[in-house]
Structure formats: structure tokens, C-alpha cells
Amino acid sequence: MIAKEKTKIYRVIDANLNRLREGLRVVEEVMRMVLDNKELSLELKTLRGELQVAIDLIPEQQLLLESRESGDDVGRDSSTKTEQTRSDLNAIFTANIKRSQEACRVLEEFSKSLGGNSSTAFKELRFKIYELEKKLKQKPFKG
Secondary structure (H helix, E strand, O other): OOOHHHHHHHHHHHHHHHHHHHHHHHHHHHHHOOOOOOOHHHHHHHHHHHHHHHOOOOOOHHHHHHHOOHHHOOOOOOOOOHHHHHOOOOHHHHHHHHHHHHHHHHHHHHHHHHHHHHHHHHHHHHHHHHHHHHHHHHHHHHH
């Protein structure tokens, strides 16, 4: 793999790791602060710990930060109308659980080119998030 391509791959991985962390954190806050559900908020906290295990499997991790180009991201200032509004707590939850699932899929695909076991770890994490979504969707939102 050429150096420029490798940098691009690490840039995509870095952006999606950030997206995944942020999405899971928002969902955890909904469970903790909105639903007051200790069990599910702990499950999300555990899932974030499993994410760190998957991250630790990424080779040459120093390239993640080195490849970051947030200021030059062509998508930085673009957003859709639906991204600018959330009609209720369920919409906040749904947007962030879906964001987390999508980021996991991107991480799974792009980390395949790096070798190692990180791709498998992201795949396993993605399926855990699918199951968690089902479990969380069964909890009614307050007010």
C-alpha cells in the first residue's frame, strides 16, 4: 500500500472512531439521564470499553491522529435539514444508534486493509449494537 493511500485509510478510520465514540456516548446519556436505566447505561459503558479493545487491535495507532485533517474536511460544514433538528428524545436516540452502527461498518471495511484482527472486532461490535438497539427501543421514553 502506498503511503498516501495509507494516510487516507487512517483518516477515515480516525473520523469514524470519533463518530462511533460520540454516538455511543449520546445513547449512553439517554439511557442514564433520560430513562434513568442503570442496567442499560452500564451496558453501554461496557460496550464503549469493548470499543477500546477493538481500537487497541489497530496497527500503527499513531497514524490515526497524524492522518487527521478536520480543518480540511470537505464535509465539515455540510449537513442536511434532518441533522439540524431532532423532534424528540427518540429521534436523538435513533440518530445516534444508527450513527454508531454505520461507523462500525465503515471501521470494519477500512480496517481490513490494515491486517490484524481489528476488522473482526468492529464487526462483532456492530452486531452487539444491533442487539442493543432492539433492547433499548423496547424502553419507553419519558415526556
